[in-house]
Amino acid sequence: MFRTRVYYQDTDAGGVVYFANYLKLFEKSWFEYLSSIGILLPEWEKEGTFLLVKKVLLDLLDKARYGDELEAHTSISDVKNAQFTLHHTILRDGQTITRGETLMVCVDAAGKPKRIPDDFKKRLLACQRHSMTTK
Amino acid sequence: MFRTRVYYQDTDAGGVVYFANYLKLFEKSWFEYLSSIGILLPEWEKEGTFLLVKKVLLDLLDKARYGDELEAHTSISDVKNAQFTLHHTILRDGQTITRGETLMVCVDAAGKPKRIPDDFKKRLLACQRHSMTTK
């Protein structure tokens, strides 16, 4: 779980959070979520295991404004040999304002897909939820 | 059509364009494409007509690196009363590296959905292509 305010840098001249910035919030959310289940991405990079975003779905349900306090949650589904799906939800005062999915592919330092290392995968599987899309 | 280089600001420590930054390139592409068919968004805003992004699909097929020259193309489908879909393709040397869709909703200054003004809609319809998804 990741909590943040909406700062000026997140907004645009429409007075609300710029749509692409939700993906940045997703990244912070998955980084902290994976850390919380023992997957420290910068450590894995030192071992030659990297995550690449392959597909994104983003659904904007409501607007967020300067000063709003947001909460981002991430969960896992569809863990396969070399990829898995992350589901992200952004809430304000307990209400979902944005949700999305990112398909993550496991790659080596050269960017080539590779099997998710055993310890990494075991942790993903332990937290996997039943597959479902955000629709 | 919008051409740009990949600058440091577009990349991340993985050495490639950060995934969320493709959405920023989509915005530049749709702004310039809509301008080219006579829809000047900042002018429409003065008349109380705004566009809001409601849904996004993003498909990353290949990586782009610092210094790469990219070309972004936008096309239109599914023009309805208050919304339409934009399709975006990013190419390098004629090869698609990223594609995506954005569902655009027409709103007033208060952010409430409203009918697309006649002149705006007429221009969209004139350029509409057959509906298809990026899949």
Place this chain on the structure above:
Amino acid sequence: MFRTRVYYQDTDAGGVVYFANYLKLFEKSWFEYLSSIGILLPEWEKEGTFLLVKKVLLDLLDKARYGDELEAHTSISDVKNAQFTLHHTILRDGQTITRGETLMVCVDAAGKPKRIPDDFKKRLLACQRHSMTTK
């Protein structure tokens, strides 16, 4: 004081934090610092008082990398009728890696400079430190 990790979104292909992103960290730091002394910027905006950045100094002493934990501190100097200076320091493991200053001007909703409201100014003055530059 504001604590954050360095995420992919903060870095560039050089493997370190992109220089302009330190200014974004400064904004988060001053927002939270001003909040901590009772100046809630989004609340003041509702009263017609806005802050505008007029000048920036940025000094990069060391690099920060993906996964680093950073701490940002802000302090105040040179409080005048319509402007004041903020000093920012970013540390990693207790060592300063970046510092900077931002000259903040108080403006109304139309962007015109105006006197800092009394209650706002009183709080700034109570926390003002002796003037000094980052040089």
Place this chain on the structure above:
Amino acid sequence: MFRTRVYYQDTDAGGVVYFANYLKLFEKSWFEYLSSIGILLPEWEKEGTFLLVKKVLLDLLDKARYGDELEAHTSISDVKNAQFTLHHTILRDGQTITRGETLMVCVDAAGKPKRIPDDFKKRLLACQRHSMTTK
């Protein structure tokens, strides 16, 4: 010289270009300026020569808004063994709205300062202007 529009992504909820985004425009401007005098930064990186930003000065004189057409210019001063200064000016309709300086240090792949390679330096010197600050 680099020309661009102001897009939503460049602005914030204050309705104007977010202050940190001018540094991103500076980067685009220096990349294209250096290219125009035969210094292709991505090519130099392949040879092990990188540029690092060490100090930044930014002076915001006027605001830029969504849809504005901006022009950025870069010039060179104070070319030394391992560093040089770039001066940036951003104009709208021929009027300077922002200016700044960036102190650039030449480093190797490990981030260690190194002498500017001869051919690189020769090109800088040929375009050097009389030293002056933005003040």
